[in-house]
Amino acid sequence: MAMKDLFEKDFMELERDGILFTTLSKLVAWGRSKSIYPVTFGLACCALEMMQSTNSRNDMARMGSEVFRASPRQADVMIVAGRLSKKMAPVMRRVYEQMPEPKWVISMGACASSGGMFNNYAIVQNVDSVVPVDVFVPGCPPRPEALVYAVLQLQKKVQGETFDKDGVQLPMVEGWTRS
Amino acid sequence: MNPAERLIADAVTMLTEDLAGERSDQFGEPHVMLPASNIQEAVRRLRAAGFDLLADVMAIDWSDYPGHSGPRFTVVYNLYSIETVARLFLRVNVEDGQAVPSITPQWRAAGFMEREVYDLFGIEFEGHPDLRKLVTPEDLEGHPLRKDFPIGETPTLFNEGRFLDPASFRAGMLGTDAGRTGWVGGARKGVKSEQGREPAALESGEGGEA
Amino acid sequence: MSDLPPRATVLSEESRGDFSTKLMRINVGPVHPATHGVLRLVVDLDGETVMGVQPRIGYLHTGFEKTMENRTWQQVITYTNRMDYAHALGHDLAYVLAAEKLLDARVPERAQRIRVLLTELNRIASHLLGLGTSLLDMGALTPFFYTMRERDKILDILEMVSGVRMNYGYFRVGGLSRDVPEGFEAMVQAFINEFPERLEEYLAMFADNPIWVNRTKGVGVVSRETALEVGLTGPSARASGINYDVRKARPYSGYEDYDFEVPVAEEGDARQRFVVRAKEMEQSLRIAQQALVRLEPGPIRDPDRRISLPERHELETSMEAVIFHFKLVTEGFHPPKGEVYLPTESARGELGYYLVSDGGSMPYRVKVRTPSLVNVQAIEPASIGGTFADMVVNIATMDPVMGDVDK
Numbered sequence: 001m002a003m004k005d006l007f008e009k010d011f012m013e014l015e016r017d018g019i020l021f022t023t024l025s026k027l028v029a030w031g032r033s034k035s036i037y038p039v040t041f042g043l044a045c046c047a048l049e050m051m052q053s054t055n056s057r058n059d060m061a062r063m064g065s066e067v068f069r070a071s072p073r074q075a076d077v078m079i080v081a082g083r084l085s086k087k088m089a090p091v092m093r094r095v096y097e098q099m100p101e102p103k104w105v106i107s108m109g110a111c112a113s114s115g116g117m118f119n120n121y122a123i124v125q126n127v128d129s130v131v132p133v134d135v136f137v138p139g140c141p142p143r144p145e146a147l148v149y150a151v152l153q154l155q156k157k158v159q160g161e162t163f164d165k166d167g168v169q170l171p172m173v174e175g176w177t178r179s
Numbered sequence: 180m181n182p183a184e185r186l187i188a189d190a191v192t193m194l195t196e197d198l199a200g201e202r203s204d205q206f207g208e209p210h211v212m213l214p215a216s217n218i219q220e221a222v223r224r225l226r227a228a229g230f231d232l233l234a235d236v237m238a239i240d241w242s243d244y245p246g247h248s249g250p251r252f253t254v255v256y257n258l259y260s261i262e263t264v265a266r267l268f269l270r271v272n273v274e275d276g277q278a279v280p281s282i283t284p285q286w287r288a289a290g291f292m293e294r295e296v297y298d299l300f301g302i303e304f305e306g307h308p309d310l311r312k313l314v315t316p317e318d319l320e321g322h323p324l325r326k327d328f329p330i331g332e333t334p335t336l337f338n339e340g341r342f343l344d345p346a347s348f349r350a351g352m353l354g355t356d357a358g359r360t361g362w363v364g365g366a367r368k369g370v371k372s373e374q375g376r377e378p379a380a381l382e383s384g385e386g387g388e389a
Numbered sequence: 390m391s392d393l394p395p396r397a398t399v400l401s402e403e404s405r406g407d408f409s410t411k412l413m414r415i416n417v418g419p420v421h422p423a424t425h426g427v428l429r430l431v432v433d434l435d436g437e438t439v440m441g442v443q444p445r446i447g448y449l450h451t452g453f454e455k456t457m458e459n460r461t462w463q464q465v466i467t468y469t470n471r472m473d474y475a476h477a478l479g480h481d482l483a484y485v486l487a488a489e490k491l492l493d494a495r496v497p498e499r500a501q502r503i504r505v506l507l508t509e510l511n512r513i514a515s516h517l518l519g520l521g522t523s524l525l526d527m528g529a530l531t532p533f534f535y536t537m538r539e540r541d542k543i544l545d546i547l548e549m550v551s552g553v554r555m556n557y558g559y560f561r562v563g564g565l566s567r568d569v570p571e572g573f574e575a576m577v578q579a580f581i582n583e584f585p586e587r588l589e590e591y592l593a594m595f596a597d598n599p600i601w602v603n604r605t606k607g608v609g610v611v612s613r614e615t616a617l618e619v620g621l622t623g624p625s626a627r628a629s630g631i632n633y634d635v636r637k638a639r640p641y642s643g644y645e646d647y648d649f650e651v652p653v654a655e656e657g658d659a660r661q662r663f664v665v666r667a668k669e670m671e672q673s674l675r676i677a678q679q680a681l682v683r684l685e686p687g688p689i690r691d692p693d694r695r696i697s698l699p700e701r702h703e704l705e706t707s708m709e710a711v712i713f714h715f716k717l718v719t720e721g722f723h724p725p726k727g728e729v730y731l732p733t734e735s736a737r738g739e740l741g742y743y744l745v746s747d748g749g750s751m752p753y754r755v756k757v758r759t760p761s762l763v764n765v766q767a768i769e770p771a772s773i774g775g776t777f778a779d780m781v782v783n784i785a786t787m788d789p790v791m792g793d794v795d796k
Contacts (some may be wrong), residue, residue, distance in 0.1 A: 040420070042426070043427055044426070044449055049554070052541065052554075055534055055541065056537070063606050070421070082449075085316075085448060085449055086446050087447050088448040088479055091420060112533060115333075119330060119335075120455060121319070122315070122323075123333030140556060155698055205728040205729065206490065232633070234622075234739060234758060235741070239745055240754070257743075261631060264639060266639075266732075268730070287619050287766065288620025291762055291765070299454075313447055315447060315450060324454060329454075332782060349459065
């Protein structure tokens with residue numbers, strides 16, 4: 001079709017002909033959300049369910065998390081899977097700081113989100129006090145389907161469909177950047 | 180007498196006669212109490228006699244035990260003989276601050292076990308090649324499994340200001356105490372517990388995450 | 390310690406000459422794709438040869454033993470399975486057996502058989518996980534997905550029974566929490582029927598593969614004396630020639646009635662540790678089949694009212710049932726004073742709970758003799774003299790679970 005059709009035709013006709021319209025930030029957010037690579041940060045029992053979520057039955061790779069990168073430099077999301085002990089907390093902070101921006105954190109399981117059943121001297125009672133968490137996943141351990149759902153929620157968050165406490169939709173970049 | 184019983188009988192005889200041991204069985208398992216100074220020799224002889232697996236080295240803190248008098252700790256050694264299926268326990272009573280000779284130089288399996296006992300109870304093992312903390316963080320001072328070390332519970336804070344202090348909640352469940360639910364900032368108007376005392380109040384800045 | 394095996398490639402003094410080298414000390418972990426969980430090792434390397442390994446543990450220390458002193462005897466069961474989360478029912482079984490020894494409880498036959506059946510299925514799941522992740526550490530990605538498929542089937546069976554896929558709270562002191570549902574036996578039988586050929590399928594994937602044979606044969610040899618020196622137990626010890634399986638030596642929960650073998654090998658290398666685990670899976674399947682066949686209808690809890698909750702329908706008619714129920718739910722039972730130790734065989738080795746009771750409703754001291762804490766000490770003698778890549782294989786085949794190590 002000729003160039004002048006781009007300016008004359010209605011956008012719905014153009015979509016039928018295979019031309020999509022979007023903004024650059026939406027395009028970038030779409031690309032980022034569909035290829036979120038986690039870093040291997042399995043700590044305890046939830047790590048086994050995280051491994052199960054990558055198996056053939058609940059394939060997380062089809063959501064875009066194709067591989068678990070061992071190097072934090074190549075990862076986008078840190079899935080804190082398991083109870084975080086106070087000895088491990090500085091190590092986790094270091095791994096988080098080594099991840100390049102933009103990065104997100106999923107706190108998987110009850111122990112990471114709130115200390116779980118371990119309310120004692122050894123376990124950090126909320127991983128949010130060490131790294132800023134984007135998605136909390138309840139469960140002990142959460143089913144692999146629950147983790148896949150959490151990754152999908154994170155994808156929505158990255159695409160800009162986040163809402164604050166009062167239900168007002170946040171602008172896209174503010175929704176998922178935090179320091 | 181089958182081989183296991185014979186081995187244990189010989190071992191107990193050897194320990195009581197030569198090394199000042201005292202038999203004190205628990206639920207059918209043979210335990211022998213020894214003074215701390217004899218433990219290295221006892222383990223050496225028992226290993227030569229056929230106890231070839233050191234299963235465990237553990238400690239018990241008797242501070243809160245009802246009706247207990249005597250040394251504060253007991254270190255229990257768990258020895259096993261694979262050939263004859265015999266198991267023998269050695270007990271060493273130690274005071275707070277007393278050191279126990281280490282059996283790690285002669286038996287490497289005790290390396291991590293004694294370090295764990297040191298880390299969690301504070302009992303020193305003389306002659307251990309590398310006695311330092313094993314499982315607790317470097318900056319944790321104190322020995323967690325002692326009875327006077329607090330468990331470190333943080334209160335559970337609910338959205339509407341209600342909070343639960345786990346220890347008193349548990350005491351209420353066990354019937355030793357009335358148990359209480361506290362409210363941030365003081366009692367709700369008109370609410371008092373049966374004893375007529377105010378429920379515990381949470382000071383600002385406390386509670387929530389650690 | 391043992392002499393260097395023939396594979397060592399350390400420069401000798403003569404060939405070194407004036408070329409002076411130092412050992413390089415590197416840190417492996419705690420976040421590392423090949424350490425099974427948060428295990429940290431400080432490794433001294435001479436080029437690629439490992440000269441010293443010091444495990445630094447504690448990155449998953451959860452204070453289990455301290456927490457268990459503050460829960461009632463029945464509530465402790467929620468904590469026991471989180472230690473060794475791969476073979477969770479092994480810990481549950483060890484604890485309830487020890488508590489039952491303290492209470493002198495009589496567990497009915499049906500409960501014991503179901504316990505044995507589920508524990509053996511869980512042992513198969515744990516070995517499948519160990520096998521899959523060990524091969525993953527060596528770079529073989531495909532067998533991991535195959536073993537996870539079977540593991541998912543076992544987890545489905547356990548979910549049907551207890552409601553959760555992992556960290557089950559199914560056993561109780563005195564028996565089971567509730568009976569198995571309809572369709573359980575059919576599902577288990579279907580699994581038992583199809584598993585042997587699946588196991589053949591997995592073994593066919595790597596058993597003749599020259600890469601696997603080269604990476605595991607003769608690698609990480611632990612001699613029998615070394616294994617006894619470091620206190621190694623479990624399949625890794627049986628691969629080194631130590632014929633010790635608690636299920637045969639001191640049978641518990643009816644194991645003396647089942648017909649099974651204990652695979653023992655002599656070489657003590659990584660390949661034999663693999664093979665012993667694979668053969669153990671076959672034997673576990675045998676036990677599971679026998680337990681399934683012998684299941685008869687019957688009670689699933691010790692009828693002693695002081696330990697087990699009464700049946701719900703009795704609460705409508707009997708006042709004493711209500712009182713017992715109230716006391717058990719709020720306070721729990723009170724075992725007599727004393728100390729008891731009961732060893733069991735978990736997928737990793739000898740697992741025993743040493744319980745000290747002061748007559749109260751909460752245990753006074755719970756010491757868990759976990760196999761992985763002691764097995765981690767065996768990584769050093771197995772790895773010295775080999776290459777760094779061999780050390781990865783050694784960690785994988787020793788199969789430590791960090792929840793078990795750090796407690």
